[in-house]
Amino acid sequence: MTDIKSIYFKNKDQLKLKGIYIKTNNEEGINLIVCHGFTGTKEGGGKAIEMGKYFAKHGINVLLFDFSGNGESEGEFRDITLTRQVHDLHAAVSWINSNRGGKIFLMGRSFGGTTAICYQGTYKGPILGVIGINSVARPYTLFQNFIHKEKGDNIVLRSVHGEVKVRGKFFDDLRNWDVLFCASNISPSHLFIIHGQADELVDPMQGKEIYLAAREPKRLKIVPGLDHSLSKKYKVVWGMCLKHMIELTPGHKHVV
Numbered sequence: 001m002t003d004i005k006s007i008y009f010k011n012k013d014q015l016k017l018k019g020i021y022i023k024t025n026n027e028e029g030i031n032l033i034v035c036h037g038f039t040g041t042k043e044g045g046g047k048a049i050e051m052g053k054y055f056a057k058h059g060i061n062v063l064l065f066d067f068s069g070n071g072e073s074e075g076e077f078r079d080i081t082l083t084r085q086v087h088d089l090h091a092a093v094s095w096i097n098s099n100r101g102g103k104i105f106l107m108g109r110s111f112g113g114t115t116a117i118c119y120q121g122t123y124k125g126p127i128l129g130v131i132g133i134n135s136v137a138r139p140y141t142l143f144q145n146f147i148h149k150e151k152g153d154n155i156v157l158r159s160v161h162g163e164v165k166v167r168g169k170f171f172d173d174l175r176n177w178d179v180l181f182c183a184s185n186i187s188p189s190h191l192f193i194i195h196g197q198a199d200e201l202v203d204p205m206q207g208k209e210i211y212l213a214a215r216e217p218k219r220l221k222i223v224p225g226l227d228h229s230l231s232k233k234y235k236v237v238w239g240m241c242l243k244h245m246i247e248l249t250p251g252h253k254h255v256v
Contacts, residue, residue, distance in 0.1 A: 003025075009091050011087055017065055022053060026252075033105070034107050036048065042066045051238055058242055063095070080170055085111075104125075106130045113133050120185075121185040129192060132207070132210065134195055134196055134201075135179075137180060140175055140177075193211045194237060194241075195221075196230070
């Protein structure tokens with residue numbers, strides 16, 4: 001049996017971040033915090049909710065949340081920076097520690113995976129493992145390729161998913177982050193890198209770079225036919241993540 005409830009917590013700027021907590025009746029306290037991708041939301045078009053229920057069936061509590069400026073959370077999207085997202089994730093981890101406790105895994109896709117890696121490599125939080133899916137190793141270079149036009153402090157990014165506006169500080173902030181260094185600093189937490197061989201936005205070599213930069217314990221899986229949005233093989237990825245978490249929590253009751 002699972003209990004799905006809406007929650008909110010505040011980030012360091014006192015902005016309210018909206019989340020969904022999918023709680024099992026398992027009192028052993030295994031929690032998964034999910035970081036959505038660039039311009040994404042906690043619901044993921046419904047797929048993230050489905051994923052949360054899938055993990056909950058195996059005794060893992062799941063926290064989905066909107067980064068500030070996304071979805072139902074307060075803030076403006078165009079004020080996005082990687083630093084702001086790392087601080088938002090820290091607030092999510094603090095919420096789990098204050099309200100639930102237990103072991104914590106982080107999982108993120110694309111820019112969300114990069115956020116999870118940079119959080120753990122910087123904060124060294126109470127995290128058992130980080131799972132990065134189609135994560136970006138060199139975000140400054142990647143997003144430079146999406147610049148469509150600039151006017152003053154407003155920059156328009158254009159990709160196959162549409163256009164969004166960010167401020168110049170988005171790129172200024174990215175210059176200050178070394179994702180590969182953060183990956184090297186995650187140990188002793190486990191790092192599991194999953195990357196699609198058919199990722200059309202983030203070259204699979206970026207996933208390999210993150211893996212090679214990290215210290216043990218670490219794991220890499222390049223998935224044939226997997227694209228950036230996991231459109232056709234998302235359940236395969238969910239299964240990989242579940243198996244990984246089960247292996248790292250022996251004795252945990254994974255069926256509820």
